[in-house]
Amino acid sequence: MLSDAPVVTADPSAPIAIIAGTGFYNLAQLTDPTMRDVETAYGPARYVEGTWHGVRVLFLTRHGAGHSVPPHLVNYRANIAALADAGVRDVFAINAVGSIDTSLANGALVCLDDFLDFTKSRVLTFFDGSGPRGVVHVDVADAYHPALRRELLDAAAAVGVQLRDGGVYACFEGPRFESPAEVRMAALLGAHVAGMTGVPEVTLAVEAGLRYAAVSLVCNPCAGLSDVPITIEDVNAVLAASGERVLAVLDEVLARRAA
Incomplete structure (x- = not known):
């Protein structure tokens, strides 16, 4: 069976999802935040529900409380399924990344438009042949949804935040x-940044019929591109210094949605 993911358009009444990872463990901007523990067909998931500029927002942190879940063990299917079950149609994601493109300094923001998948052991699809739709082949040419990307870029311009387009x-x-060899390989294949959580999150969102866009925050040069060893302390320092610019962009997106 050959099929595309369902086509989903914007729904002003649907909640907006924000998925974040390292450095983003709560959203102070949420009004009346409430923790939700939900069961999905793929296991449990947890998110915080609240409002931001009056817009209903579901905030999901990939790594759980206290960054207790490593990237290769995140239950990406349960996370995306939980959001879809809650009626989400649009997802904005934040990723902390290393730079492969040496023009991207620490603190740079990138609005992604494509991906390379070098993961090895993750459960990466809802379509494993066992469901009612059987085998499904989904087009991911626009996995990062053009309309949501445009919202992010326009919002960044409006608040004076530099956000690289693509x-x-x-x-x-x-x-x-x-x-260092893996970084050189990825560079030869056209990668600009490297991370550990963007896939299969993005492709599962496509399979679930969700519109998805992501901003990557550069926290360090990748291995082999600097003489300084990479440490999580240095990554966290950049996140602390630059994370507010990501939130300023999202704040503008939601303010425009509320208007």
């Missing part, structure tokens, strides 16, 4: 950082 995200298995 970039290829190379997803590695983790939890270790990439080797």
Whole structure:
């Protein structure tokens, strides 16, 4: 069976989802936040529900409380299924990444438009042949939805935040950082940034019929591109210094949605 994911258009009454990882464990901007523990066909998931500029928002942190879940063990299917079950149609994601493109300094923001998948052991699809739709082949040419990308770029321009239009995200298995040879390989294949959580999250969102866009925040040069060893402390320092600019962009997106 050959099929595309369902076509989904904007629904002003649907909740907006924000998925974040390292450095983004709560959203102070949410009014009346409530923790929701939900069961899905793929296991349990947890998100915080609240409002932001009066817009209903579901905030999901990939790594759980206290960053307790490593990237290769995140239950991506349960996370996306939970959001879809809650009526979400649009997802904005945030990723902390290393830079492969040496023009991207620490703190740079990239609005992704493509990906490379170097993961090895993850459950990466809803369509494993066992469901009622059988085998499904989904087109991911626009996995990062053009309309949501445009919203992010316009919002960034409006609040004076520099957001690069386009970039290829190379997803590695983790939890270790990439080797210098892996970084050189990814660069040859056209990658601009490297991370550990962007895939299969983005492709599962497409399979679930959700519109998805992502902003990557550069926290370090990848291995082999700097003489300084990569440490999580340095990553967290950049997140602390630059994370507010990502939230300013999302704030403008939601303010425009509320207008």
